Amino acid sequence: MSIRDWAAIRRALINGDSYNSEVILHFADLPTNPEREGVKALCLVQPNDSILIAQQRIRFFREEVQKTHLKPIIIGQPKIDLDADVKYHPEVSIKFKQSLISVPRGKQPKDAQISWRLMTETTESFTFAKMNDVATLVYQQFFQNRFSFNKGKFIGWYISPPDGLNLQLYCLDETEAERVAKYVVQAVGKTWDDKIFKITKPKRSNEITSEQIIILGKQKNTPVWRPNITVNAYKANINVWGAENQEFELVGRLTNGQFFAIAR
Structure with missing residues (x-):
């Protein structure tokens, strides 16, 4: 060179x-x-x-x-193969991550994701102007005042296909799961329906100290099952079926940590 x-x-x-x-x-x-x-x-x-x-x-x-x-290996179907079989509405995803300051030494931060589909849009009808509108909404609802929630073992379900919602929220308790579900439903401009919301309450404890086992000759702690942690919104994107790059970033982050809606 x-x-x-x-x-x-x-x-x-x-x-x-x-x-x-x-x-x-x-x-x-x-x-x-x-x-x-x-x-x-x-x-x-x-x-x-x-x-x-x-x-x-x-x-x-x-x-x-x-x-x-040390990142986990994810086994699944390549997206290019999925896209050849399944045509879908644009999907918006908000990604959350545990603050690094709360992560024990030697551990990776936990994450979470909340997604919904734009049921009134298709690849043919969606435009960059509409993507701008989505970016503005996502920024205002989830990043202007950075949205966070307490993650844990309870699962809140809110499944409403006509609204593009299939929420599966792992939260600290039933109250937190309902709070997050209501916030998302209202943030995307839909009407909350009490009859749709359901909660799963596992009996298994997630506060038991993880046991130590030998992994490849070294003593390691076993993974903690659905730990109680706080996760913060840190990234947002939209996936458009058939588009050349498919995934587009909706919210950016400046070097000073401030977020902004990405204009296109």
């Missing part, structure tokens, strides 16, 4: 919505402190870095900070 080519790649890693931006957003979720700032500085590609140093920084971020090699 020529020096000129590497300089162009390095600029791309540093500027815009690229690698350095991803690093900055990762560390924006926690209060600033010298230790974290030092780790962030180690991850950021610098203007004078060689290829070798940049590669080491990226590897350190992926393996030691994000621990991508």
